[in-house]
Amino acid sequence: MGKNKKAKNKKHNNSKKNREAAALFFALVSFLSAYAFIVPARSGILGRAVSAVMFVVFGTADYILPLIFLRYFIIHIMQSVELKEKLDFIWSVICIVSCSVLFEAVRFTFASAEEISGGWVGDNLYPFFKELFGVWLGFAIIIIIFLFSAAKLFRISISSCVYNFLKNPEESIIKSEEKKVQNILQVKKQECLIQQKSDRAVPKPNILSVQEKEEKKKPESLICPAVKQTKVDSKIFDYKLPAADLLKNDSAADFETDKDELLERAELLRTTLADFDIGAEVKDIIPGPVVTRYDLVLSPGIRIQTVSGIIDNISLAMRTASIRVVSIPEKAVVGIEVPNPSGTIVGLRGILESTAFESSKSLLTLALGKTTDGSGYVTDLASMPHLLIAGATGSGKSVGIHTIILSILYKARPDEVKFMLIDPKRVEMPIYRDIPHIYNPCTCAADADIITGHREAAAALKKLVNVMDERYTKFAKEMARNIEDYNSKMVETGGEKEFYIVVIIDELADLMIVVQKEIEDSIQRLAQMARAVGIHLILATQRPSVNVITGIIKANFPARLSFQTTSKIDSRVILDMLGAECLMGRGDMLFLPPGEARPARLHGAYVSLKEAEKVISFINGQNFPRLYEPVVAEVERNVSFNAAEEKRTRDLIPALKLINERKRISQDLLKANFGGSARATNILSILETEGFITKPEGTNKWQIDHDKIRQYLEETK
Numbered sequence: 001m002g003k004n005k006k007a008k009n010k011k012h013n014n015s016k017k018n019r020e021a022a023a024l025f026f027a028l029v030s031f032l033s034a035y036a037f038i039v040p041a042r043s044g045i046l047g048r049a050v051s052a053v054m055f056v057v058f059g060t061a062d063y064i065l066p067l068i069f070l071r072y073f074i075i076h077i078m079q080s081v082e083l084k085e086k087l088d089f090i091w092s093v094i095c096i097v098s099c100s101v102l103f104e105a106v107r108f109t110f111a112s113a114e115e116i117s118g119g120w121v122g123d124n125l126y127p128f129f130k131e132l133f134g135v136w137l138g139f140a141i142i143i144i145i146f147l148f149s150a151a152k153l154f155r156i157s158i159s160s161c162v163y164n165f166l167k168n169p170e171e172s173i174i175k176s177e178e179k180k181v182q183n184i185l186q187v188k189k190q191e192c193l194i195q196q197k198s199d200r201a202v203p204k205p206n207i208l209s210v211q212e213k214e215e216k217k218k219p220e221s222l223i224c225p226a227v228k229q230t231k232v233d234s235k236i237f238d239y240k241l242p243a244a245d246l247l248k249n250d251s252a253a254d255f256e257t258d259k260d261e262l263l264e265r266a267e268l269l270r271t272t273l274a275d276f277d278i279g280a281e282v283k284d285i286i287p288g289p290v291v292t293r294y295d296l297v298l299s300p301g302i303r304i305q306t307v308s309g310i311i312d313n314i315s316l317a318m319r320t321a322s323i324r325v326v327s328i329p330e331k332a333v334v335g336i337e338v339p340n341p342s343g344t345i346v347g348l349r350g351i352l353e354s355t356a357f358e359s360s361k362s363l364l365t366l367a368l369g370k371t372t373d374g375s376g377y378v379t380d381l382a383s384m385p386h387l388l389i390a391g392a393t394g395s396g397k398s399v400g401i402h403t404i405i406l407s408i409l410y411k412a413r414p415d416e417v418k419f420m421l422i423d424p425k426r427v428e429m430p431i432y433r434d435i436p437h438i439y440n441p442c443t444c445a446a447d448a449d450i451i452t453g454h455r456e457a458a459a460a461l462k463k464l465v466n467v468m469d470e471r472y473t474k475f476a477k478e479m480a481r482n483i484e485d486y487n488s489k490m491v492e493t494g495g496e497k498e499f500y501i502v503v504i505i506d507e508l509a510d511l512m513i514v515v516q517k518e519i520e521d522s523i524q525r526l527a528q529m530a531r532a533v534g535i536h537l538i539l540a541t542q543r544p545s546v547n548v549i550t551g552i553i554k555a556n557f558p559a560r561l562s563f564q565t566t567s568k569i570d571s572r573v574i575l576d577m578l579g580a581e582c583l584m585g586r587g588d589m590l591f592l593p594p595g596e597a598r599p600a601r602l603h604g605a606y607v608s609l610k611e612a613e614k615v616i617s618f619i620n621g622q623n624f625p626r627l628y629e630p631v632v633a634e635v636e637r638n639v640s641f642n643a644a645e646e647k648r649t650r651d652l653i654p655a656l657k658l659i660n661e662r663k664r665i666s667q668d669l670l671k672a673n674f675g676g677s678a679r680a681t682n683i684l685s686i687l688e689t690e691g692f693i694t695k696p697e698g699t700n701k702w703q704i705d706h707d708k709i710r711q712y713l714e715e716t717k
């Protein structure tokens with residue numbers, strides 16, 4: 001297939017070169033013949049000889065030859081779509097022959113036209129016409145043949161000339177000239193749009209290699225922000241971080257690019273757009289291991305939405321699915337991401353060995369994958385601070401989670417980072433059950449395991465909130481603002497450092513069905529406050545619906561990672577924009593870092609189960625003890641510390657005061673005083689659950705427990 005394409009490409013290039021040579025040849029012949037015919041005396045022996053021979057053959061009609069050559073030059077140089085070489089040649093022959101016969105007929109019919117000659121051609125053919133049709137009819141037929149062939153050759157419409165002449169005889173000539181100019185412009189415009197094949201008209205797109213790209217400034221998001229972090233050395237136990245060679249070599253590290261094929265596909269893209277009247281020029285081609293991006297400069301007045309609107313047609317023409325259109329404002333171009341016919345698998349090893357990963361000081365450095373241009377993409381979970389992952393089934397979420405876990409295992413010792421893994425599906429995480437990094441706040445270190453039960457998960461999350469509270473109290477005593485601050489203070493004082501806790505939930509939807517109420521509260525509190533104390537959440541779901549990724553969760557997870565989604569709606573839920581539905585699956589993803597307006601398209605690094613097992617057995621082989629102090633006691637629920645509780649009481653007391661004052665309660669009354677019907681409904685439900693109001697069955701009226709309200713207000717005064 002590759003050979004075929006190369007041959008086709010070679011043929012295409014050759015024919016282009018031949019046409020250019022032909023155009024040059026006809027331009028020369030046209031100029032020289034015109035010069036020789038007009039001033040034979042000054043055109044040397046060759047010019048005089050050519051002029052004489054042509055005169056002998058075609059007579060006075062030889063003047064038409066430079067015009068025919070000129071026509072040939074134009075159609076070759078413009079590489080017109082109308083170029084029909086054989087037909088044009090036939091019309092040229094008919095045109096010059098009929099012209100010779102016409103001159104001979106004029107010389108024969110009008111005595112005053114003695115100087116005119118039909119040459120050898122006219123001399124021999126005219127008698128034949130005269131015999132066959134007679135003088136005048138023969139004359140008319142020759143004129144018709146001449147005009148018809150000339151019109152065909154020079155692409156002139158006789159009917160429109162006649163029509164214009166009949167309509168307005170005075171202006172007909174001018175009009176037909178105007179029309180001709182218009183036609184030429186139209187043809188030129190069409191040729192520019194549809195063909196754009198001439199190298200003079202369209203500059204060749206640049207193919208940017210990975211090296212070139214790396215020399216260019218890297219996007220901000222690629223530069224891993226170095227988190228101020230003191231590396232913790234274990235006092236007692238030695239521990240070796242796993243080596244990269246436990247993983248397979250990265251086949252995407254040296255992906256091959258066939259320049260001819262890329263140029264051919266760029267050409268195909270351009271002509272496809274031109275077919276839809278979209279003028280565009282391919283400025284750059286950025287080949288990557290899985291997709292290639294073609295940067296287009298659109299003609300003035302063409303909207304990016306017009307290009308997005310024909311995405312299916314582009315896919316059809318390029319014979320590939322999952323094409324994505326992105327605007328790249330910094331280059332003022334529109335990028336068309338087209339999957340490569342044979343995509344490479346991005347390996348984790350290449351990214352782990354990259355300088356970006358190696359130089360990153362954060363223990364929570366994630367090697368997510370490679371960008372569309374093939375450079376490794378490294379980011380820091382600590383700065384996110386929590387991550388929401390979504391994607392259809394089979395899109396690559398689980399592999400993505402393995403990549404995330406392994407990235408951290410390649411950076412952090414077991415006493416520096418711990419994982420609380422919640423896996424209701426019970427199939428993805430078991431391989432990690434024995435690593436010393438496993439953590440469960442509900443059990444002692446030795447019993448820590450992957451959490452698979454719904455209630456168990458809810459309890460663990462709740463307990464983690466306690467851990468968070470406990471850490472806050474501890475940090476406050478040391479006057480430390482965050483975990484980095486606290487750990488560096490511990491290094492100075494020789495105290496015990498705190499480890500990071502990464503909570504990963506694979507299939508949030510499963511938990512939300514059973515224990516939504518319990519976990520949502522904990523997730524919200526952790527997401528809002530846990531970052532400073534070194535707790536980070538990663539939630540993954542294959543059902544990114546509003547019931548699973550609720551407003552509360554979404555608001556607290558600014559970093560989103562979307563694999564292919566089944567619908568545009570899902571893409572909107574996870575990314576707040578379209579795009580994820582156009583991904584290719586199998587690790588193709590859009591990563592939206594916090595604060596960024598546009599997501600980066602990445603190809604997730606792939607780690608097979610075998611590779612992961614190798615790394616894990618290396619870690620387990622070191623027999624590093626699982627050490628962490630269990631949460632000693634249930635931390636007392638400190639009302640002022642609990643943001644949700646605070647919010648509740650903030651609305652509850654004014655609502656109770658209002659009821660006490662008005663001696664009635666209704667949704668409208670609450671709405672008028674607190675604003676927003678959602679808030680009013682919320683307050684009503686709090687009042688009802690706390691028992692301040694009840695609605696007896698069969699009635700639609702609230703009953704108020706005035707005594708309870710008065711008593712409560714007295715107590716909280």
Ligand SMILES: Nc1ncnc2c1ncn2[C@@H]1O[C@H](COP(=O)(O)OP(=O)(O)OP(=O)(O)O)[C@@H](O)[C@H]1O
Nearest residue numbers: 392393394395396397398399542586587604605606
């Ligand atoms: N980064 C990748 N590169 C290449 N292939 C991948 C990649 N990620 C996933 N795949 C392929 O896609 C398959 C499905 O991936 P994965 O199991 O991670 O999907 P999933 O989204 O977790 O699905 P489910 O939600 O059903 O568990 C894998 O078996 C693998 O063959």
